[in-house]
Amino acid sequence: MPVLWLFLIVLAVAILGYLLGRARALSAAPEGRRGLHSLPVYYGANVALKVLVPALGILILWLLVQPFVIDRAVSGTIPDSDIAEGASRGLVMSEVARVADGVKAAVGAGTMPAAMAADPSPDLEAVTQALKDAGQVVTGDVTQTVFAAAQKYNAMAAQGGLYMTILVLLAAAAGCVMGLHEAKPDFRARNVVEKGIRALLIAAASIAILTTVGIVLSLIFNTVEFFRLYPASQFFFSLEWAPSFSGRGGASELGILPLLWGTLYISFVALAVAVPIGLFAAIYLSEYASPRLRAVAKPLLEVLAGIPTIVYGLFALLTVGPLLVSVFGDGGYLGVSWQGGGRAVMTAGLVMGIMLIPFVSSLSDDIINAVPQAMRDGSYGLGATQSETIKQVVLPAALPGIVGAILLAASRAIGETMIVVLGAGAAARLSLNPFEAMTTVTAKIVSQLTGDSDFASPEALVAFALGMSLFVITLGLNVVALAIVRKYREQYD
Amino acid sequence: MNDMRIIERGTLVNDIKISAKGVQVYYADNHAIKDVDVEIEDKTVTAFIGPSGCGKSTFLRCLNRMNDTIDICRVEGHIAIDGQDIYDPQVDPVQLRAKVGMVFQKPNPFPKSIYDNIAYGPRIHGLARNKAELDEIVEKSLRRGAIWDEVKDRLDAPGTSLSGGQQQRLCIARAVATEPEVLLMDEPCSALDPIATSQVEELIDELRQSFSVVIVTHSMQQAARVSQKTAFFHLGNLVEYGETGKIFTNPEDSRTESYITGRIG
Ligand SMILES: Nc1ncnc2c1ncn2[C@@H]1O[C@H](COP(=O)(O)OP(=O)(O)OP(=O)(O)O)[C@@H](O)[C@H]1O
Ligand SMILES: [Mg+2]
Helix, strand or coil: CCHHHHHHHHHHHHHHHHHHHHHHHHHHCCCHHHHCCCCHHHHHHHHHHHHHHHHHHHHHHHHHHHHHHHHHHHHHHCCHHHCCCCCCHHHHHHHHHHHHHHHHHHHHHCCCCHHHHHCCCCCHHHHHHHHHHCCCCCCCCCCHHHHHHHHHHHHHHHHHHHHHHHHHHHHHHHHHHHHHHHCCCCCCHHHHHHHHHHHHHHHHHHHHHHHHHHHHHHHHHHHHHHHHHCCHHHHHHCCCEECCCCCCCCCCEECCHHHHHHHHHHHHHHHHHHHHHHHHHHHHHHHHCCHHHHHHHHHHHHHHHHCCHHHHHHHHHHHHHHHHHHHHECCCCCCCCCECCCCCHHHHHHHHHHHHHHHHHHHHHHHHHHCCHHHHHHHHHCCCCHHHHHHHHHHHHHHHHHHHHHHHHHHHHHHCCHHHHHHCCCCCCCCCCCCCCCCCHHHHHHHHHCCCCCCCCHHHHHHHHHHHHHHHHHHHHHHHHHHHHHHHHHHHC | CCCCCCCCCCCCCCCEEEEEEEEEEEECCEEEEEEEEEEEECCCEEEEECCCCCCHHHHHHHCCCHHHHCCCEEEEEEEEECCEECCCCCCCHHHHHHHEEEECCCCCCCCCEHHHHHHHHHHHCCCCCCHHHHHHHHHHHHHHCCCHHHHCCCCCCEHHHCCHHHHHHHHHHHHHHCCCCEEEEECCCCCCCHHHHHHHHHHHHHHCCCCEEEEECCCHHHHHHHCCEEEEEECCEEEEEEEHHHHHHCCCCHHHHHHHCCCCC
């Protein structure tokens, strides 16, 4: 029975149980709702919970575990002698799984008679042809071992599916009966349901947290793997980034410093653009602009934040880069030849700065608005002008929050990739000239993993070490930023 | 009303400091002040009393144009200080507010040190030529605000770290530090204990030597103790205005009498 049907049946049982439970609770209390511990809906919900949780739990667990069990059992039946030179058991097993799926599909499509699928020693050429006719991907001819294993695979899967269906339905029925049995006036259904809801919320929260933990763990494992292949001291202190072509061996220089320098330099340029403009825009919007203007201008500014970064990257590549070259490049308006090509720290930094303006301005605007009006009144009441009030009262009061906003923008800048890939170039360089092409940690992660790379080589694994370093830096920035913002919040609550 | 010491008051007539004629205030459609005429004397303490929401704060805020900062607020009529119309386009509200100080209903210290809170006004108006003079102004103001002894050892602590009553006295000291000619006080003692209250009342009495003080209060006793003139507001109208002694002993309007004796409000 398909899993979807099973799921729908369990759901139907739950709904039925809900209705029955509610009715039963009501009929069990002759004096009406007053006689019940909880509202009737809670008795119904209790039955539904008792149906859903165990049945769906078994279903999910079974679906997760069954493939492993079958895989092990089937893989044990393949003799070592049948595993080709250079291939591994895992490779053969994936072939088996493919054929098993293929046979099922071919039988369903009618290109393979059911008798052939069950035949212990069929005509293998016919089998291959039937699979191909059904549109299945088959590499080469199906061997006898693989076909036999596939048959066993399918048989076990069918059997497992049957057991699972029976078990799930039994669990649902048992839950229903138990829940209905409990639907008596003095049963504390509300407390049970509340607990169930709490468990549901906890489960949702833990999925989010566990995913994060999983990502971090995978980063850590791969980073450790990388450091086993490549000395950490060289990664952190080497001044050179010169990976050899991936997987070809040879000595690669994988120093993070040139990349980190590029990252920080570009972020610095970006913040130098975004912070003053964003902050002044925020002050204008929150203190000077009329409410009507503000209602129009603020969303417009926030549209900037909605533009995909790849579009900013194109803007950098096609507009800002050439423009800068025509000013600072050879034969440009200034008559200097600082800039060689369109891709440069300046190009990426300027465009990234534009991207960050709405971050700084929108957050700062909210923070400035949160400064109580009474504070401004106090200042005006002493005969201060508007700019004195802003400079000496409003901004100091909002400063911690603004610093937090800037740090958040900084961690955005450090993690930004597309603008850098398109605007800053690919040369890892330690240079002070902002008109030279440089590259960043993120851009190099992309280039190390694109193309066909061998994921076991240090040239590919270095991406994890780079990612880990970035993660630590941005995490640190975010923690500091949040701590500052929180401290600021406490002041006025 | 036996516990009220209604002192013999000098009936000597002072010059008129503030004169308001036909003042109307609207918050959007809400008519908050209705046709108020009042003349506030120099070197006098004037008390505004009246039930909550009757417009005392609103009228007070008209006198230093603080209502300008509220978008929906519209003020009509004529208000003059020393004969000069303060709503004249020629008048700079910033200068006006330096002359007419204000203490707000809720304490609102700046998120700065206690010292900088007090020094704020003197600094922006250039009242001190050097650090020593500024120190002197700060100490004098804190003493007048009856809070010097509590904060003299921690002038660098943030003003927001003080208790509510201390903050209010800090705000009084801050307003006094700019040496205004008129001081508007909106319920300055509502968060103070009796000792601090009597210190602030002493301060008000002392300020009367040189300034004109307008105080909003919900305490009849306080109004009777500190003021020479009393104005009773009700539902946006100025119901009665006159000598404090007369308002409290022999009010002309029945609403005033009911309010003072606690029957409306
Ligand atoms: N900022 C404002 N926006 C809109 N309406 C306001 C505003 N401030 C006051 N009002 C309205 O004006 C009227 C008078 O308010 P006001 O604050 O002057 O009363 P009050 O006499 O000071 O009262 P209380 O003794 O409670 O302080 C009230 O009806 C109030 O709703
Ligand atoms: Mg008020």
